[in-house]
Amino acid sequence: MGMAMVEEFCRKIRDGHVIGxxxxxxxxxxxxxxxxxxxxFVILDMExxxxxxxxxxxxxxxxxxxxxxxxxxxxxxKDISRVLDxxxxxxxxxxxxxxxxxxxxxxxxxxxxxxERGVCRFVRAARYSAxxxxxxxxxxxxxxxxxxxxxxxxxxxLDEIMEVPGVDILFIGPYDLSQSLGLPGQTTHPAVVxxxxxxxxxxxxxxILVGTFTDSQExxxxxxxxxxxxxxxxxxxxxxxxxxxxxxxxxxxIGVPS
Ligand code: 3PY
Ligand code: MG
Numbered sequence: 353m354g355m356a357m358v359e360e361f362c363r364k365i366r367d368g369h370v371i372g373x374x375x376x377x378x379x380x381x382x383x384x385x386x387x388x389x390x391x392x393f394v395i396l397d398m399e400x401x402x403x404x405x406x407x408x409x410x411x412x413x414x415x416x417x418x419x420x421x422x423x424x425x426x427x428x429x430k431d432i433s434r435v436l437d438x439x440x441x442x443x444x445x446x447x448x449x450x451x452x453x454x455x456x457x458x459x460x461x462x463x464x465x466x467x468e469r470g471v472c473r474f475v476r477a478a479r480y481s482a483x484x485x486x487x488x489x490x491x492x493x494x495x496x497x498x499x500x501x502x503x504x505x506x507x508x509x510l511d512e513i514m515e516v517p518g519v520d521i522l523f524i525g526p527y528d529l530s531q532s533l534g535l536p537g538q539t540t541h542p543a544v545v546x547x548x549x550x551x552x553x554x555x556x557x558x559x560i561l562v563g564t565f566t567d568s569q570e571x572x573x574x575x576x577x578x579x580x581x582x583x584x585x586x587x588x589x590x591x592x593x594x595x596x597x598x599x600x601x602x603x604x605x606i607g608v609p610s
Contacts (some may be wrong), residue, residue: 355491358441361421364392365561371445372420374565374587376401382588386419394420395584397436399427399446402577404557409438409476419551423495429578432460437475442496449505451512456602458518463489468517496520497583498563502528507547514558521582522555523563524548526571552578 364370373386373395386394388467396403396411399575403411408424414440415422421440424435432443445457459467469492478488497518502525506513514522526539535541547562555562556579563582566572572585586594605608 354441357416357419357421358494358496359442361392361496369576369581370581371583371585373425373585373591374425375411376403377411378403378407379589380407380410383411383414383420383422384418386588387415393442393582395444396424396440397424397432397587398431399425405431405434405438408435408440411509412439412476423496429456429460429469431455433470436461436469436492436495437472437477439477440495442498442520444498444500446500446525447502448499448502448513449503450509451516454499454513454516454519457499458497458516461495462518466493480568490571498523500525501551502526503532507551508552510551510554512556514560518562521561521563522551523582523584524551524565526565536597544559545574548575552580571594 370392372391372395372604374395374397375383375386376397376420377383383394384417394415396408410522412422421441422439423444424436424440424609425444425446426432429445432445435443436471441602443461448457450452460469461467463469463471473485473488477492499519500523501507501510508516526544527537529547530536530541530544533543535544535549552562561581563584564580564582567590568588572583576583
């Protein structure tokens, strides 16, 4: 996983904020490019998109080459240890709605004494057994645990969720949250913003790190001004689409209409 990379990330996030995209690509070259562009982290997405664990391991290698922190968003709890085994520096888990579920995530992500992650030291994260055993177990427990709060139940149970030890970042999912309010996709609707703001304020009061997803300059500015430290900005496919639209616009502007 690279302890130095996680430590540097934690220093940066405590000093202000970090930024990175969700990524659905199946090609590690794009992960490398995100790193060379100065992104702090990438969220490699297994919840939505076609990526498999097999291609993920090359994405994680690419992230390490380019110095960008590889977080994996899993679709199912049983993938947590698999993606940590291949070297993810953190796991992000959708739709956590109460303390029991948050505890289950931590249990899956941590070795003894914090959890009961399945043990194998012949995996990539353990350098296929080249790492000294105790060193591996100690290092592995520094992987980041990020849980997504994105429904009404999560809000109702926020106090108990915030008490669960081992969770590093609370990540608000504005899209699912808007759906749970009967306003699907309306991530800037005042009712959605109000609930997001409430989570940010209550988490910050307890000195818990918060993150959210933004897909416009306005929402990026709003949530960074609100003190959100783990800022995910858009998705590789959407960023590429926007870049292509920009090229077409520039062509028109320089008098080469298409
Ligand atoms: C959501 O908004 O629901 C997410 O999961 C992050 O995009
Ligand atoms: Mg979501």
